[in-house]
Amino acid sequence: MKSLEELIGEHPLLAGFAPAHLALVAGCGSNTHYGPGEFLCRAGQPAQHFFLIRRGTVALELEIPGRGPFRFSTVTAGDVVGWSWLIPPYEWQFDARVLEDVSAIRFDGACLRGKCDADPALGYALMKAFAGVLVKRFMETRLQLIDVYGRRD
Amino acid sequence: MTVPSLLTTADLDRLIRMLADGGYTCVGPALRDGAIVYDEIGGVADLPAGWTDVQDAGRYRLERRGDGALFGYNVGAHSWKKYLFPPAEQLWRIPRATDTIRPLTPPQHPVRHAFIGVRGCDLAAIGIQGRVFGHGEHGDGRYAARRDAAFVVAVNCTMAGGTCFCTSMGTGPAAGPGYDLALTELVDADRHGFVVDAGSERGAALLERLACPAAGDAEIADARARVDETAGRMGRTLATDGLREVLLRQLDSPHWDEVGERCLACANCTLVCPTCFCSSVEDVSDLDGSHAERWRRWDSCFNPGFSHIHGGEVRNSTGARYRQWLTHKLATWHDQFGTSGCVGCGRCVTWCPVGIDLTAEAARLREREDSA
């Protein structure tokens, strides 16, 4: 069985991280499983974690009063759930609901922030990795906004 | 190589009548509504004798010359393209039937035109449009058929207009290949004649039938000198060296929108241009729905709807449309057809209602690049 360090080193988010940094990150992580209908996080709650998805599917949703949940994205193996742990006020902005059995590595945000503060090189590497995730989400959201397939008549 | 002949005005008249007798519909310059246009002519009497034109950006006026020259002016708003690429042409007409569409080609009455007074720039333009319509896997044979049927009497220019720049484009003032006959008008106080040169077998045959005397060395030299002198008197110039590359590097320049502020998108430049070839098709049916027709009509890249795709216009500003026209004419035409799309006739400059000058805009884009 692979060690947690090996597992996270294979994840696209942390590809290219120095072994020493991987060890530090792994120290804040643990394997976890969720069944369909369970929530990885809920909007408004303290964002204490983020997740590297290894298997399964998660829907990112926002509850709209009177309309029900609006699903703006789904994520799957190789994706990341959660950036709110990194940026104050450390509060989830959306719901992450499991659609298909999820295996993930869950990281303790406070633990990682402490290590980043102590080792700015690690902090910079993680910040760059998360910036990449955010930029991709942002670009995809822009594309959704353009509504490229919509009718124009 | 035949020896050039020397024709009098009366000989030229005979030449036109011989062409008409030979089945050609003769068209040439004629005075209409204060301008020199191309229209059907019966003989020398229909030519604008003694008139000239004064041209500048956005300006065209006729004036008296003070002599009897028959070709003492430059090009007007018309070009020969209206005969070879008609402004409106039926492509087909079909009856409605429940079981089939049986396309009918329109009745073909090929008109054989004799063009009297084709300038070097316009002869080059006819060659360019021939390449355009012959281009690609599915060439449009109608243009070639009309062109091949046409008899071309060219005129070597002995005066340059205010918006002329054929020397920059290498198309004049002497007419290049493609003519059947080329004449140079010699008009002075004491004589009026034409040195005429054959450029084809049928031209030479006609010249032989005219049985005019051979032009003398002095007359040939005089004619050549007048044309050479004209080359130095162009009203405009266009620096073509590396121009394609300059323009293609400037696609994102703010200059296009600056021109777009002045341009009215009236499409005059494209209609008077002897090489512009864009067209639209219009599908129509008669009121009882028993027949449908397709017509091809001249269109312009300045017209709204020209670049329409689902959702709207690709070229959604006048600046973008001007850029399309100018870069097509002077740059991407080379990629498509191996030549410039501009022959230096100056019509687009003269007939622009706000006087936008292609030569000036091209120069400005070059300057902007140099100063960047």
Next chain:
Amino acid sequence: MAAATERACGTSPLLPHAWRVAEAWRETGDVVTLALEPAAGDGACDWQPGQFNMLYAFGVGEVPISVSGGTSRRLLHTIREVGPVTRALGALAPGSIVGLRGPFGTAWPLREARGRDLVIAAGGIGLAPLRALIDTVCRERDAFGQVAVLYGTRSPADQLYGPDLDRWRRAGLQVEMTVDHADVDWRGPVGVVTSLVRRVRSDGQRTTAFLCGPEIMMRFMARELEQAGVADSHVWVSLERNMQCATGHCGHCQLGPVFVCADGPVFAWQHVRRLLTVRAL
């Protein structure tokens, strides 16, 4: 004219020929597929995936529609109803006659992609010009490595060719679909089609990509593929412009130096990428 005698679908590229609607069925709320057969006994159209025909609705007008499948004597055209002509075509009942000119334009260069992995990405109605290509790949499955079909639409109700998607999966293709918008009943992925690239298992260096969809979608898809290591010389796109004559003479479909109708619609990304980033070219 030499060209006239070589026509596959008629005697002149300018004259429409009669084809009969053999079948017509609705794919989605505003998309119809017509199956056309020659009205005259000897009619045929030797098309290749990626090429298009000009379809004429009597007295209304003519539109370019890619061939989405069939044979030389049974042509499938999938039409989105967005204007008067496409609506007239979409309303035709079996037995009706349409005028057809074609085929025109360039085909997907599938032969050059043999032995390579394929990413075939479509957005919306863009699956139609790729459908016949995917069918060919299925028939010659062993000639290619990993093959992924990535398909994005606005909503689940806009997805075309449901039975074909299942068929392609059974033929060993990786078929991934996503929608931009969905309600919570939708079990599949939500997100733009570019987000599917990270699910592709093939090696970027060995991959040829065929893209068709809205221009913006193709631009971002090409960028995503490049980041995954696919060379721009191995990315092919199908462009849309105002095609009227389909022979490169009317000027409407020009994009810089190219006539999209005759030089395209299928282009190597490396040849058009610069042109597509110039505003309003």
